[in-house]
Amino acid sequence: MKRDLSIETKSLRRLFKGIPGKGDVVALDQVDLEVYDDEIFGLLGPNGAGKTTLIKILCTLLLPTEGQALIKGLDVVKRASQIRRIINLVSGGETPGYGILSVKENLWFFSQLYGLPRDFAKDRIAKLVDQLELQDYLNTRMSKLSTGYKQRLNLARGFVNDPAILFLDEPTLGLDVLSARHLRTLVKDWIRTGGKTVLLTTHYMAEADQLCDRVGIINRGKILACDTPQRLKTKVTGGATWKIEITPNLSELESVKSIPGVVGLSTTDNIETGVTTLKLVLEEESVMSDLLSKIRENGSKVLNMGKSEPTLEDVYISLVGTGME
């Protein structure tokens, strides 16, 4: 069955003026994207990959340089006013409203910007406050809220007009584990109400894996891959992902990366134990002997190694060539 498109971009390109003499910066490069109704779509990529630029264009905050972006079939350039009725945006790590106003006053203000009828707005705010567990802070000034509660308010603001499409730009940035989990549950519950779409950008692979129906991996303005997390894992990594613990760390990381057959490599250092964990995506397992020789040449000792289940991080490593950390 063919599903309806919520978001569509066609050869979308966005340039920003660069430093004089250095030419323009390509933030988005021929991006073709299709996001469907009832879908949580995740955009994964490092800082500067183009995630926020794409969201800004889709939210009518920024004009594309070339190409086309459509929201429910409406062009973001020509039909912006119609689009604004059906979208909302929540950005992580930002102030969700006026610090001098209470939670209730902030939500009321934004509900009225969307022209919600008084009684409907009251019910909607009461429901959101309940869902986001903000009851105890209803009359608290926004400036007095903790980071977690500010982000809950931010999310409530994003839901206030019950948008058909919600853009979440790194919504769990700066949140503790529990708050982030709570937020993810809310988003999942909301999408189940039907006829909704979420476009989420995140740095956190596990978040995308847990939350998203499909994921697009973006780097330097290009979408490198786009599919369900499961399919991406098998398709891109081919299953050959390895985790090796060594000590001390490799002095020449590049020499390992340059071994033929090493598709991607990321490292995580444990400062307390002095152990470095290498996550590798290999073309084939025969590469392993060259790899172990190179590790020994570097003076490092292998403490533990094993094949691991591919994760979205492995997909990312294999596509971009390095980890996001």
Next chain:
Amino acid sequence: MAIADFVKSAGESFRVGWKIESNWTDPVLFATYQVIRPLASLLIVAFIVIIGASVGASANSAFYSQYLAWLIVGNAFYAFVLQIMLGMAILVHVDRTRYEVLKNIYISPGTLHPYVIGRGLVSVVNGAVSVILTLLFSVAIFNGLLHMNIPLNLLNVNLLMLLPAVILGIVSLLAIGYMLCAVNIVSNRMEFILGDSVSGIFFLLGGVIFPIALLPSYVQPISNVLPITYLLNAVRESFGLLPTASYMSDLAYLAVTTLVTLIIGIAVFRLAEQRAKKLGLFDRKSEY
């Protein structure tokens, strides 16, 4: 956007703006702050005039009393200019940089228009408070305390002449405030000088403290295209401080200059909005 929704958004923006601007202190201190600036400015000029008149041997006391009344009314109504210019010049900067809500307001159905109007109306109310308090304090000081018999009777004001002029004047000032918001959208370096600069130009050229006929001839054409010039003329006429014969022509000039200012204001705002969308400025943060 439907008109009813527009009004609702503007009304809520007004309510929020009022809370932001008045909630920082208690009501008495807020009212004092609203009156202290225009009153201080008036008293400085008024006492220069009074001292000058008393030093001059041929001082015509009737002329100076008349001039003081003219000065008080000009200064009092200049509070609208001051409040609207200073309030609207900084609005975009504060909501973009400090509260980080500008982009969220922009992506709502009405974009920035009802919000700017609602917030501008807060400055209008602040201005009205300043005007009324300045007039009351001036009469109390000059006629009550100093017994100067200035021909200023607040009960004899012709409201049918005053109200149309004030309404048109406020519309023109809001249109200029719109332009200041527009400049602020595309620039992040002018918010602290813009309001002061524009209101300063109006103070000098708008006939606030002296008749524009006293200005150099090459500057007078600028005064003649400023709505505030005709606003203050019409206001003074409604107070009986200028001949009422020229009221209709002043009101007509005020209407024309208001219309032109409104058209320019909307055009400038649209240009700024397009440029901001082109460059991605709605969520720009100041880097200083």
